[in-house]
Amino acid sequence: TLADYGMVSFFGLSVFTTGIFRTWFGLGDAAAAAKLASILLLFVFTLVVIERWSRKRAQYHHSSNRYSVLPQYRLRGYRAWLAFLACLLPLLFGFVLPAGQLTVWALQTYRHMVDASFLALTLNSILLAASAAVLAVVVALFLAYGKRQFRGPLVTASIRVVATGYAIPGTVVAVGVIIPLAWFDNRVDSWMSDHFDVSTGLLLSGSLFALMFAYMVRFLAISVQSVESGLGKIRQSMDDAARSLAYTPAQILLRVHMPLMKATVLTAFLIVFVDVMKELPATLILRPFDFNTLAVRAFELAGDERLADSSTAALMIVAVGLVPVLLLSRSIATARAGS
Numbered sequence: 001t002l003a004d005y006g007m008v009s010f011f012g013l014s015v016f017t018t019g020i021f022r023t024w025f026g027l028g029d030a031a032a033a034a035k036l037a038s039i040l041l042l043f044v045f046t047l048v049v050i051e052r053w054s055r056k057r058a059q060y061h062h063s064s065n066r067y068s069v070l071p072q073y074r075l076r077g078y079r080a081w082l083a084f085l086a087c088l089l090p091l092l093f094g095f096v097l098p099a100g101q102l103t104v105w106a107l108q109t110y111r112h113m114v115d116a117s118f119l120a121l122t123l124n125s126i127l128l129a130a131s132a133a134v135l136a137v138v139v140a141l142f143l144a145y146g147k148r149q150f151r152g153p154l155v156t157a158s159i160r161v162v163a164t165g166y167a168i169p170g171t172v173v174a175v176g177v178i179i180p181l182a183w184f185d186n187r188v189d190s191w192m193s194d195h196f197d198v199s200t201g202l203l204l205s206g207s208l209f210a211l212m213f214a215y216m217v218r219f220l221a222i223s224v225q226s227v228e229s230g231l232g233k234i235r236q237s238m239d240d241a242a243r244s245l246a247y248t249p250a251q252i253l254l255r256v257h258m259p260l261m262k263a264t265v266l267t268a269f270l271i272v273f274v275d276v277m278k279e280l281p282a283t284l285i286l287r288p289f290d291f292n293t294l295a296v297r298a299f300e301l302a303g304d305e306r307l308a309d310s311s312t313a314a315l316m317i318v319a320v321g322l323v324p325v326l327l328l329s330r331s332i333a334t335a336r337a338g339s
Contacts (some may be wrong), residue, residue: 002044003169005281006299016040017171017281024175024285034179037172044167099318105311113312122316125293127319128208129276132215133223136272137265139216140223144231148239159224166221170214170282177214178286181205193292206288214282219275223268230264231257263331270324277321294320 005017016036024033074084106113141160147155165173181204189200204210234257242252258265280295287296294313301310 002047003167003171005171010299010302016043017169020171020175021285023282030175030179033175040169041172044169044172046162048164054099099223099315102311102315105308106315109308111289112310113309118312118316121292121294121297121313122293122320125295125317126320128211128293129273130235132212132276133220133269133272135212136216136220136223136267137151137227139225140268141253143224144227145249145257147228148231149249159228162224163221165217166219168218169250170218170279171285173214173217174282174285177206177210177217177282184325197213201335206286208288208291211283211286211288212310214286215272215276215279218279218282219272220333222271222275225284226264226268226271229263234260266331267328273324274321277317 008015009018009021016039020033020036020040022028023036065323143159147159182202185200185202185205188203192198192200238256239252242256247255252302278295280299283293284296284299287293294317298310298313298317301307301313
């Protein structure tokens with residue numbers, strides 16, 4: 001909720017995320033925006049510390065590898081109807097009715113909304129989400145496997161720092177990324193102008209590099225936790241057996257771990273893909289010029305009170321994100337032994 005920007009901005013609520021954005025773009029005061037971002041970050045870290053402290057005494061025990069049948073309870077009468085309603089109402093009010101209204105609007109407006117530019121928006125969103133997801137999985141494999149190989153305090157601390165990224169709002173991440181990158185670009189441009197009379201312009205800020213870097217800060221924690229969970233299920237004895245066959249660490253990861261972690265890696269990829277598809281504040285601030293995504297387009301149209309026109313972009317986000325979600329649900333359902 002702290003990280004949300006689109007909904008609170010649309011309803012005109014004065015919260016930290018909208019205040020940071022308004023201070024940055026409306027007033028042009030980067031220093032004040034950074035101060036607001038720091039205060040919001042303090043709230044986030046306080047919540048993270050409280051959450052970690054609350055489970056510091058938690059203990060986990062490896063269960064038996066033997067498959068056991070889960071107990072089933074068949075509900076009858078009013079209990080069955082209450083359970084049915086409890087599952088139906090969130091789906092009905094959270095997806096079916098809104099999606100139905102969006103579909104009605106989309107059928108009314110698709111003639112002037114679905115064109116070459118709309119297809120370009122869809123392609124931009126898919127390529128951006130897929131690239132960020134692949135990069136996040138690769139970096140997560142590097143970090144998680146490094147932690148498995150080198151169990152030192154520095155590696156463990158690094159993983160914990162990465163794990164806090166998902167709790168940081170996209171607006172804060174964008175401010176934290178754009179300020180140092182803009183400083184670097186200005187210094188390089190000034191030095192090149194003084195010595196070679198050449199202006200380099202913006203090399204990093206306002207580029208896809210800045211956007212991908214923000215995505216890594218924001219969503220790397222998801223892929224790291226998924227990959228760590230998958231690696232934790234592989235016994236250390238399998239690594240020892242592979243080393244006895246003269247396998248290098250890279251070969252152990254590729255030939256032993258990866259075949260056993262296909263579902264885990266797919267899960268990490270799909271979750272990051274869906275999150276990037278609907279990420280708004282970081283994309284809104286850091287996207288390059290003349291580069292747009294479905295989420296940004298839907299937000300801009302909704303902000304102009306063109307709700308019917310925004311329906312096509314919103315539905316496309318749902319349609320593109322629904323395929324990974326179905327694949328993820330299927331992988332989760334078949335991940336348990338004996339299923």
